[in-house]
Amino acid sequence: MNKPLIIALDFSTKQEVQTFLSKFERERLFVKVGMELFYKEGPSILSFLKEHEHQIFLDLKLHDIPNTVKQGMKSLASYGVDLVNVHALGGTQMMEAAIEGLDAGTQSGMKRPHCIAVTQLTSTSDTMLHEEQLVLQPMENVVTHYASLAKKSGLDGVVCSTHEVPRIRKKIGDSFLTVTPGIRLETDSMDDQIRVATPKVAKEKGSSAIVVGRSITRSAEPLKVYKDMLLQWNEEGVTS
Numbered sequence: 001m002n003k004p005l006i007i008a009l010d011f012s013t014k015q016e017v018q019t020f021l022s023k024f025e026r027e028r029l030f031v032k033v034g035m036e037l038f039y040k041e042g043p044s045i046l047s048f049l050k051e052h053e054h055q056i057f058l059d060l061k062l063h064d065i066p067n068t069v070k071q072g073m074k075s076l077a078s079y080g081v082d083l084v085n086v087h088a089l090g091g092t093q094m095m096e097a098a099i100e101g102l103d104a105g106t107q108s109g110m111k112r113p114h115c116i117a118v119t120q121l122t123s124t125s126d127t128m129l130h131e132e133q134l135v136l137q138p139m140e141n142v143v144t145h146y147a148s149l150a151k152k153s154g155l156d157g158v159v160c161s162t163h164e165v166p167r168i169r170k171k172i173g174d175s176f177l178t179v180t181p182g183i184r185l186e187t188d189s190m191d192d193q194i195r196v197a198t199p200k201v202a203k204e205k206g207s208s209a210i211v212v213g214r215s216i217t218r219s220a221e222p223l224k225v226y227k228d229m230l231l232q233w234n235e236e237g238v239t240s
């Protein structure tokens, strides 16, 4: 992955996706398909996006017993997407099983999808961590610990907020992916996100990829916002 800006296609129908993507002319994008779209449209939405040569992050955040995750990942690998994810909270055995499933399901001669672990959702605050999850360590410690477990389990990286990226880089190194949602321009609403940052800050902190949904998808001018964000993110304004 070469520092992509991943657009979260948080729509519920293929029709909405088509209308949205038509504004991007022939631009080849890195897009994210999450549960809203995948549960409604099924795998055919992935074939449609691949036909248009978009790269795909299939964000289904698997979190279950190791065997179930292994078999689930084996099925997902057959779709030939670029990136998938699990919840790190499932533990090292579950994460190892995810990789085994992906390896088993990837067709020979094809690359297995990168697999990353969600550490703590970007909608989780320190208060929620301490008072709801009863995790008493600071957020940065918890996220870095989960990142170490993900690395130990053979995963390619994590989903985290931009704020935790420098510490993860220092501890685990530059080749470990740090994919950061919770991206907003300064004037945007935070919506339900808590640990947010601008694309410029994400770049400064060293994120490997940023994930942007509503700032682009809800805009009256999505292509303009996308390009403005790209400029902040990689200065040259290149897509991936």
Ligand SMILES: O=C(O)c1cc(=O)[nH]c(=O)n1[C@@H]1O[C@H](COP(=O)(O)O)[C@@H](O)[C@H]1O
Binding pocket: 008, 010, 034, 059, 061, 085, 118, 120, 121, 122, 123, 159, 160, 181, 182, 183, 191, 193, 211, 212, 213, 214, 215
């Ligand atoms: O795994 C994810 O992609 C994810 C993890 C996380 O911690 N926070 C998070 O926001 N996401 C996803 O990133 C996208 C962010 O969307 P916006 O808040 O609209 O930019 C959504 O599709 C979320 O499901």
